[in-house]
Amino acid sequence: MTLRMKSFLPHGLIGRALLILVLPVVTLQLVVSLIIIQRHFDGVTRQMSRTVRVEVAWLLSEVEAARDLGAAQAGMGRIASxxxxxxxxxxxxxxxxxxxRLWWDLSGREVGTVLHEGLAGLEVVDLLTNPREVQLWLRTDFGLMRVDVPRTRVTASNPHQLLVISILASVVMTGVAYLFLRNQLVPINRLAQAAEAFGRGQTLPYKPRGALEVRAAGKAFLDMRARIERQIEQRTLLLSGVSHDLRGPITRLKLGLSLLPEDEETEALQADVTAMERLVEEFLAFARGDALEETVTAAPSEVVQELVGRWARRGEAVTLGDLAPIGPMRLRVQAVERALDNLIGNGLRHGSRVRVMTLASERFLRIVVEDDGPGIPQARREEAMQPFARLDAARDPNRGGGVGLGLSIAADIARSHGGELRLGQSEALGGLKAELLLAR
Incomplete structure (x- = not known):
C-alpha cells in the first residue's frame, strides 16, 4: 500500500514542497469556505422560504374561504398575480x-423542510420537473391546487460563487508559490550539478546563490572542492618525485645487469628488476588515479578499436566483438584505456583468448571484456576488486601474477565516470566477464 502511494507522489523537490506547503492550505481554505458558504446560504434559503410560505398560506386561506370553485379561482388569480x-x-x-430534487441540491432540501413545516395542506414540493420553478401541490376543498414559485424567490442566485472565487484564488496562489519555489530551488539544482560534475572529474563554474542555508552549503562545497584539488595536486607532485627517484636506480640496475655476463643468475636478477619496475608502475598508477586527467569528447568505439588493435599487433589473442552505435561522449581517454589494458591483461594472464565489445543503454555505455580463463567465484568477486587483493597463488607477483591492483584501478576509473565495474561469468568464452559501465 505504501509503495503504491509513493508511485503517485511527486519525486522532485518542487512537487514535494508544493504538496507539503500548498495542499494543506488550499484544502483548509476550501473546506472552511464550503462550510461557511453552505451555512450562510442555508440561512438565506430558510428566510426566503418562510416569506414564500406566508404568501402561499395567504393564497390557500383565500381559496379555502371561497363559497364555490368560481370564487376560489377568482380570489386565487387576484392574489397570485x-x-x-x-x-x-x-x-x-x-x-x-x-x-x-437533485441529490446535490442542498438548498432545495431546506426549501422543502421549511414549506412543509407551515403548510398543512402541502402534499408535494417538486424542484426537479422545472429547475427554474418550485412546484407546490396543495390539497384544498376544491381539489388539488398547484402553485408555481420562481426558484429565485426561495434560494439565492449563484450560491457557490464565493466557492468558485476561492478555488480560482487557490489556483493563482499555487502558481505564485510554484514560481517562488522554483526560483529558490534553482541554486540547489546548480549545486547538485556542480557536485555531480566534480565527482566525474569536471570542474564547473559555480557561485553560491539563494537562501542563506543554500549559500552556506555552496560555500562548504567550494571549500571541499578546493581542498580535494589541493590534495590531489600535492599527491601528484609527490608521486612525480617518487617516480623520478625510483626510475633512476632501476634504470641503473638494468644497465648494470646488461653489462654482466649472461648466465642463469643474471637472467634471474634481470627478471626481478623487470618485475620491480612493473610493480612500481602499477603502484604509481593506482596512487595517481585519474582525477587530474583531462576530460575530452571522444567516440568510445574508436577508443576500443584502437586499443584492441594495439594488443592484436603485439600478437595477442584479443578480438573485437560487436560495437554499439553510440556517438561521442565525455571521457578521460587515457584513464579508460588504462582500465581496459588492466582488464585485457588480466584476461590474457589467466586465459588464452579475450574478446572486447560495447553495449549501450539510455544511461550507460558498457564495455565488456571476456576471457576463457577460470573466472572468479561469485562469492569472491567483491573481494577481487579490493586493492592488493590476490585470490590465489597464480596471481602472486613472484609467480608472474599481478599485484592485485588491476581490477581496483578499473573500478576507480569507472566510478570517476559515474559508473561501476561489474564482474560476472562469460557465457560465450566461459571465463570472467568484466563490464566497465560509463555514464553517458
Whole structure:
C-alpha cells in the first residue's frame, strides 16, 4: 500500500514542497469556505422560504374561504398575480408521489423542510420537473391546487460563487508559490550539478546563490572542492618525485645487469628488476588515479578499436566483438584505456583468448571484456576488486601474477565516470566477464 502511494507522489523537490506547503492550505481554505458558504446560504434559503410560505398560506386561506370553485379561482388569480406566483385550480396532471430534487441540491432540501413545516395542506414540493420553478401541490376543498414559485424567490442566485472565487484564488496562489519555489530551488539544482560534475572529474563554474542555508552549503562545497584539488595536486607532485627517484636506480640496475655476463643468475636478477619496475608502475598508477586527467569528447568505439588493435599487433589473442552505435561522449581517454589494458591483461594472464565489445543503454555505455580463463567465484568477486587483493597463488607477483591492483584501478576509473565495474561469468568464452559501465 505504501509503495503504491509513493508511485503517485511527486519525486522532485518542487512537487514535494508544493504538496507539503500548498495542499494543506488550499484544502483548509476550501473546506472552511464550503462550510461557511453552505451555512450562510442555508440561512438565506430558510428566510426566503418562510416569506414564500406566508404568501402561499395567504393564497390557500383565500381559496379555502371561497363559497364555490368560481370564487376560489377568482380570489386565487387576484392574489397570485399580485404576488408574482403561478396558480392552477384544479391542477392538471398528477403530482409526483413524493418530493423531488437533485441529490446535490442542498438548498432545495431546506426549501422543502421549511414549506412543509407551515403548510398543512402541502402534499408535494417538486424542484426537479422545472429547475427554474418550485412546484407546490396543495390539497384544498376544491381539489388539488398547484402553485408555481420562481426558484429565485426561495434560494439565492449563484450560491457557490464565493466557492468558485476561492478555488480560482487557490489556483493563482499555487502558481505564485510554484514560481517562488522554483526560483529558490534553482541554486540547489546548480549545486547538485556542480557536485555531480566534480565527482566525474569536471570542474564547473559555480557561485553560491539563494537562501542563506543554500549559500552556506555552496560555500562548504567550494571549500571541499578546493581542498580535494589541493590534495590531489600535492599527491601528484609527490608521486612525480617518487617516480623520478625510483626510475633512476632501476634504470641503473638494468644497465648494470646488461653489462654482466649472461648466465642463469643474471637472467634471474634481470627478471626481478623487470618485475620491480612493473610493480612500481602499477603502484604509481593506482596512487595517481585519474582525477587530474583531462576530460575530452571522444567516440568510445574508436577508443576500443584502437586499443584492441594495439594488443592484436603485439600478437595477442584479443578480438573485437560487436560495437554499439553510440556517438561521442565525455571521457578521460587515457584513464579508460588504462582500465581496459588492466582488464585485457588480466584476461590474457589467466586465459588464452579475450574478446572486447560495447553495449549501450539510455544511461550507460558498457564495455565488456571476456576471457576463457577460470573466472572468479561469485562469492569472491567483491573481494577481487579490493586493492592488493590476490585470490590465489597464480596471481602472486613472484609467480608472474599481478599485484592485485588491476581490477581496483578499473573500478576507480569507472566510478570517476559515474559508473561501476561489474564482474560476472562469460557465457560465450566461459571465463570472467568484466563490464566497465560509463555514464553517458
Amino acid at each position: 399580485g404576488l408574482g406566483l403561478g396558480a392552477a385550480l384544479p391542477a392538471t396532471g398528477a403530482p409526483p408521489a413524493q418530493d423531488q
